[in-house]
Amino acid sequence: MATLRNPENTRLRILNAAFEEIHKHGFQGMRIDAVLKKTNLKKGALYHHFPSKQALGYAVFEEIIEKTIIELWINPLKNYDNPIEGFKAVFIEAGQSWDDEFFKQGCPLNNLSQEMTPIDEGFRQRIQAFFNLWRDAIANELSRGQQQGLIKKEIDVTEVARFIITASEGAHAQAKIAQNKQEYFSCGKQLAIYLDTLLA
Amino acid sequence: MATLRNPENTRLRILNAAFEEIHKHGFQGMRIDAVLKKTNLKKGALYHHFPSKQALGYAVFEEIIEKTIIELWINPLKNYDNPIEGFKAVFIEAGQSWDDEFFKQGCPLNNLSQEMTPIDEGFRQRIQAFFNLWRDAIANELSRGQQQGLIKKEIDVTEVARFIITASEGAHAQAKIAQNKQEYFSCGKQLAIYLDTLLA
DNA sequence: TTATAGACAAACTAGTTGGTCTGTGCTATT
DNA sequence: AATAGCACAGACCAACTAGTTTGTCTATAA
Helix, strand or coil: CCCCCCHHHHHHHHHHHHHHHHHHHHHHHCCHHHHHHHHCCCHHHHHHHCCCHHHHHHHHHHHHHHHHHHHHHHHHHHHCCCHHHHHHHHHHHHHHHCCHHHHHHCCHHHHHHHHHCCCCHHHHHHHHHHHHHHHHHHHHHHHHHHHCCCECCCCCHHHHHHHHHHHHHHHHHHHHHHCCHHHHHHHHHHHHHHHHCCEC | CCCCCCHHHHHHHHHHHHHHHHHHHHHHHCCHHHHHHHHCCCHHHHHHHCCCHHHHHHHHHHHHHHHHHHHHHHHHHHHCCCHHHHHHHHHHHHHHCCCHHHHHHCCHHHHHHHHHCCCCHHHHHHHHHHHHHHHHHHHHHHHHHHHCCCECCCCCHHHHHHHHHHHHHHHHHHHHHHCCHHHHHHHHHHHHHHHHCCEC
């Protein structure tokens, strides 16, 4: 409840509730009324903070989804000397941090990508830009590994980085379909086999 | 226009139009009215052939999406002695058979999976069963390759088959986001590197 | 203390959408 | 040739949903 009249907090409550609803039902399936019910707010409050459902969706993407992935998948890569081992560890650690319920609902980034990319150019541009950011971050780590003699010189780091992301997102997608966390780790084991071919 | 009163043809026209709309907008985004406009039919006709939007969706999945993937991705595997080479060829051939527009809209199976799996149990069961069918078909080919001494004995054929599908669907997903067919083939190249590790 | 703008409530609106209902002409069987 | 049922047409409806409008209360600055 906190103090009455706390606009920053209200905005965050809306953002979090909207994220949960989007995660459950997709952006199009997310209902404004569901967000209001969850936050005990009324229409006036929500449309005071966000001009439209679309703007709310963009804010959820930028302020929640992007930030979470940066914290969980991108920043930790720096903690490992060998980027190959780093990525394996991040993959496993991320998988362990979520419960089955989360896996059943899928990766929020993946969900939003597949749903909104073909029908909303604003979402598409943000999503594509973020995937490029992620890909370049991994590619940089791989280049560093190459310079340190840990990774084969002849690989195309950008293409490899893209494939690593693709396989990771695919693992989430399959786990979502099977409603089973194990499918994620099963894909991870095969991804690790691929990753080992990159070692010098 | 064909002859008046051709119920089988009418049913197929509805099915095809619904498939196109689902492919463009997702199942939830597919509008009954859009299907009617596309087929020049009225509500009465559609609801004569299908009891509900959901039933229409199930029929599209079973009679169009499943069949297409079986023809394009599963049956051709039998034409190759070495299943590894077979899968590489199928991946490329499938990619070449579609134009950019198709890639922008994504793999219909992948789309439907990610959209409907968490919110419709009927879809989920059908989709999961089909992925299992596909996985087992690939696993069988891999086993055959093992027996012929083409593929390493120690690999887990089921897990490998799952990863092959995952990577393929992931490649479609990335190409859809980038709106670019090349991303698909880029992922294919790295998948091929993985596949080669399976050779005896 | 008072004016002003921000933060929210609550009722209302207009458009959309899946589905229903009744009717009608065609077609095949007896 | 009569009749029954199939294959549709087309009007209608009820529920839903994003967004609007008007108004009220509160905090802050002058």
